[in-house]
Amino acid sequence: MSEGTKVEDSGRSVEGDAAMSEAVGKVRQLCQTIQEASANDEGVWFRNLLAGILRCALLDYYSVEIGAKKSVYLAAWGRRNLLELKVITTYVLASESNAVEFRNDLVVDAKEFYEALTKSHRASHKALLSLLSEMSEREEGAPKGMLERVLRKEADGGPDTSATESAAAMYKQLMIDFGLKENAKPHRASDIARRISESEDFDPMFKICSKILHRTVFSIASSVTRGSLDEAIPFLANSSACDLLLIYGMIDEHFKKRGIQTPEN
Numbered sequence: 001m002s003e004g005t006k007v008e009d010s011g012r013s014v015e016g017d018a019a020m021s022e023a024v025g026k027v028r029q030l031c032q033t034i035q036e037a038s039a040n041d042e043g044v045w046f047r048n049l050l051a052g053i054l055r056c057a058l059l060d061y062y063s064v065e066i067g068a069k070k071s072v073y074l075a076a077w078g079r080r081n082l083l084e085l086k087v088i089t090t091y092v093l094a095s096e097s098n099a100v101e102f103r104n105d106l107v108v109d110a111k112e113f114y115e116a117l118t119k120s121h122r123a124s125h126k127a128l129l130s131l132l133s134e135m136s137e138r139e140e141g142a143p144k145g146m147l148e149r150v151l152r153k154e155a156d157g158g159p160d161t162s163a164t165e166s167a168a169a170m171y172k173q174l175m176i177d178f179g180l181k182e183n184a185k186p187h188r189a190s191d192i193a194r195r196i197s198e199s200e201d202f203d204p205m206f207k208i209c210s211k212i213l214h215r216t217v218f219s220i221a222s223s224v225t226r227g228s229l230d231e232a233i234p235f236l237a238n239s240s241a242c243d244l245l246l247i248y249g250m251i252d253e254h255f256k257k258r259g260i261q262t263p264e265n
Helices: 014-036 045-069 072-092 096-138 139-159 162-177 189-195 199-213 217-222 232-260
Strands: none
Touching: 014 045, 014 199, 014 232, 045 072, 045 096, 045 232, 072 139, 072 189, 072 199, 096 139, 096 162, 189 199, 199 217, 199 232
């Protein structure tokens, strides 16, 4: 095999890696150009959405590149993120109404985030009280007294969830202001893929990445044999490169036609 066709960890040739390095530079440049573009108050959110998608795509592609050398799990994580970003990009560039709908998901996402923080804090505080109680029962003398004082203090004070509850309430009000239903849920990438008729491509790739990432019998079994999933790395790396280029191409085409204006309905 000649030096020109040497295969790296990603499964690409040296020339292929050089081409991708150049392409990544173009993605980075487009992201910077969009971020620096002038926008009125109504257009800032869409400019930030486009720049955010590109920035996330770059970060996820870097995760795949690092994962190709060090961790198939990191590669699968970045690959799945790029898959989701591709369908999101396709969706928000299809129409203004799609873009606005996705923007509104931010409010729902934030509300759910702070609600989850509140619930988790309460649950962890309850577990802390139980742990302190068990520890104090096992100890004697000074350690026992100290643990009992800490237990009383934590029990009397309770979990401090005022900040997260306040944030959740703020986003609930924003949902009302935006005309969103109280039980509204953010759109999952799989739902978006179905709406844009991309499920045939999305579903199997999502499942591949999930089988590697989630602690199922498959991922646990594969961890027993070192390198058992290494054969998947070139596939993950090359398909990630394709999605990065597709995301770049869609946003670049839109930017050349409409700048940072939302797409037409």
